[in-house]
Amino acid sequence: MMTFSPDSDAGARAVIERIDALSTHHDPVHEGVRVRWRRFGSDAGKAPLVLLHGGHGSWMHWLRNVEALSAARAVWVPDMPGFAESGTPPAPAPGEAAIDPLLKALGGTLDALIGARTPICLGGFSFGGLTAAKFAVKRGAVERLFLIGSGGHATLRRLSIEMINWKKSVNREAERAALQHNLGALMLHDKAFDPLAFEIHDISCHGTRFRSKDVSLSGGLQAALDALACPQLLVWGEFDVTADPRPVVAALVAGHPNREGVVIDGAGHWTQYERAAEINALLLRWL
Numbered sequence: 001m002m003t004f005s006p007d008s009d010a011g012a013r014a015v016i017e018r019i020d021a022l023s024t025h026h027d028p029v030h031e032g033v034r035v036r037w038r039r040f041g042s043d044a045g046k047a048p049l050v051l052l053h054g055g056h057g058s059w060m061h062w063l064r065n066v067e068a069l070s071a072a073r074a075v076w077v078p079d080m081p082g083f084a085e086s087g088t089p090p091a092p093a094p095g096e097a098a099i100d101p102l103l104k105a106l107g108g109t110l111d112a113l114i115g116a117r118t119p120i121c122l123g124g125f126s127f128g129g130l131t132a133a134k135f136a137v138k139r140g141a142v143e144r145l146f147l148i149g150s151g152g153h154a155t156l157r158r159l160s161i162e163m164i165n166w167k168k169s170v171n172r173e174a175e176r177a178a179l180q181h182n183l184g185a186l187m188l189h190d191k192a193f194d195p196l197a198f199e200i201h202d203i204s205c206h207g208t209r210f211r212s213k214d215v216s217l218s219g220g221l222q223a224a225l226d227a228l229a230c231p232q233l234l235v236w237g238e239f240d241v242t243a244d245p246r247p248v249v250a251a252l253v254a255g256h257p258n259r260e261g262v263v264i265d266g267a268g269h270w271t272q273y274e275r276a277a278e279i280n281a282l283l284l285r286w287l
Contacts (some may be wrong), residue, residue, distance in 0.1 A: 030108025041070025082210025
């Protein structure tokens, strides 16, 4: 088996190809929007697990997790509408929120694959955390919900390093430097160059067409969680710059016996990548 710590771009691509080869690809269409879903594992009599990636992301935000999590159940991971290999959702209709067309396409295509109202477990990362919470409210039939570094908490971020607009780079070398800078500034606590993390970030950023930042900063996480009665697990990395994790976890969990909060020591925002073994073990126990 190949390592998750390749030392070159080619090695990183080989790891991605190996994990992708463990999945089957599915491309259902809902109201004209095609969504690329990957399925890992088999049903095994348990509710399927759906994983939603973050902004400027793709299914690969879960690259270090799908193999372990699919050992005991089917795991479904989309490129959400407007990202990577999926189609782009339409503009919201008057009165709709920006995220509503995305949620409709996501829900319609998932139901086409597993059946409407089929119970699921659901997880989301960053923008995908807020999306998962809203999706759970809209769809229902969610047995358990876990969020990692979720957006929508409506508290101050701790981002102290200015991001670089990589799209304005004059050449590929400058673009790579900007993307690497942003990866360290926002996503990872360990700033050492990681070819696999960079390859995922590079591919995913180039495939992003949905503007997620405004959605993540608009709040709404608390209200969505309050509308759900299912068990909820809220996880942040100790050094996540998108929140001050311990106060956020304490505030969200207080007075809610169905919620559990965990702060992962030594991790940044992309916790399930940076501390994959710890997150995989935590989720396998909790699920």
